[in-house]
Amino acid sequence: MKHVNVSLFVPHLGCPNSCIFCNQKTISGKCEPLKNEDIVKACDIAKNGNYDIADSEIAFFGGSFTAIEREKMISFLETAKPYVGTYFSGIRISTRPDCIDEEVLGILKEYGVTAIELGAQSMSENVLIKNERGHTPEDTEKACKLIRDYGFSLGLQMMTGLYGSDDETDIYTARKFIELKPDTVRIYPTTVLENTKLEALYREGKYIPPTLEDSIKLCSRLLLMFRENNIKVIRLGLHSGGNVEDGFVAGAYHPAFRELVEGEIYKDLIDEKLSLLPEGDYTLGVHPKEISKALGQKRCNAEFFRNKGKNVKITGDETLSRYDVIIIK
Numbered sequence: 001m002k003h004v005n006v007s008l009f010v011p012h013l014g015c016p017n018s019c020i021f022c023n024q025k026t027i028s029g030k031c032e033p034l035k036n037e038d039i040v041k042a043c044d045i046a047k048n049g050n051y052d053i054a055d056s057e058i059a060f061f062g063g064s065f066t067a068i069e070r071e072k073m074i075s076f077l078e079t080a081k082p083y084v085g086t087y088f089s090g091i092r093i094s095t096r097p098d099c100i101d102e103e104v105l106g107i108l109k110e111y112g113v114t115a116i117e118l119g120a121q122s123m124s125e126n127v128l129i130k131n132e133r134g135h136t137p138e139d140t141e142k143a144c145k146l147i148r149d150y151g152f153s154l155g156l157q158m159m160t161g162l163y164g165s166d167d168e169t170d171i172y173t174a175r176k177f178i179e180l181k182p183d184t185v186r187i188y189p190t191t192v193l194e195n196t197k198l199e200a201l202y203r204e205g206k207y208i209p210p211t212l213e214d215s216i217k218l219c220s221r222l223l224l225m226f227r228e229n230n231i232k233v234i235r236l237g238l239h240s241g242g243n244v245e246d247g248f249v250a251g252a253y254h255p256a257f258r259e260l261v262e263g264e265i266y267k268d269l270i271d272e273k274l275s276l277l278p279e280g281d282y283t284l285g286v287h288p289k290e291i292s293k294a295l296g297q298k299r300c301n302a303e304f305f306r307n308k309g310k311n312v313k314i315t316g317d318e319t320l321s322r323y324d325v326i327i328i329k
């Protein structure tokens, strides 16, 4: 059965900050403030679908949920609560690390929130300052501990290629995340959006975003780091749609970013297997669900090896796990 998420966007609502890269309205594609009727409508539509309740959530995304004026935040939760346990397994919210304390966690618990995601973005103090995040790495560490102590599922979000960051710093952030033991991670390469301070820095030549190619390489490393530590990466790259294409100025945005990253992982794995072998025809095995990733988007991996004199055919083998590659002949 299907997994269902009722996604409710709360753009900028309650956000005390103005991070240099953020134009939340562009990201969420929604300018109207969220109303209680919107929550009811979205939940009513979703509850009629065919899905697994245990694998379904109501998700408040986009702003800093716990920084929303208390009365309004509670009224959103009150509206969503009757659906929790009956139609959906819980509520997921996202917020800033410095907007978490015991008082607000007590409220979230009471209203059926099960998962909290923190927009940590970087664990480098310097990068946080340069991007005007308004919180420190210590705020993130403290918030993670509190969220865990209260028994919530913990999610962390990071951005790669931020102003003042580089691959080494992004890998450092991933390492710090692993130490914090989140249940889930989301990775977003930085994009320059219209009407942001980052756009001005970009236009002045003071910020050069990493290329799509470089971001794919970096994110393939990050994805494997989290996988090795049993941390699920539930999102890689910004969602397509939501008008991000309209506000996009520059950066590593691609609607199928994850597919490209996973294709890169397979390219490296296959290269490792074939690098010492002579030119010729090879049949490789991967899990059947991974065949298209192993071939790469638009079969670019097959093309890559063909250019090296190696014709690669990929077949499915149920006994293999994700990222296992074997040479059959």
Ligand code: SF4
Pocket (backbone or CB within 6 Å): 012, 015, 016, 017, 018, 019, 022, 023, 024, 062, 063, 064, 096, 119
């Ligand atoms: S905290 Fe989040 S919503 Fe607020 S400005 Fe920064 S990125 Fe945007």
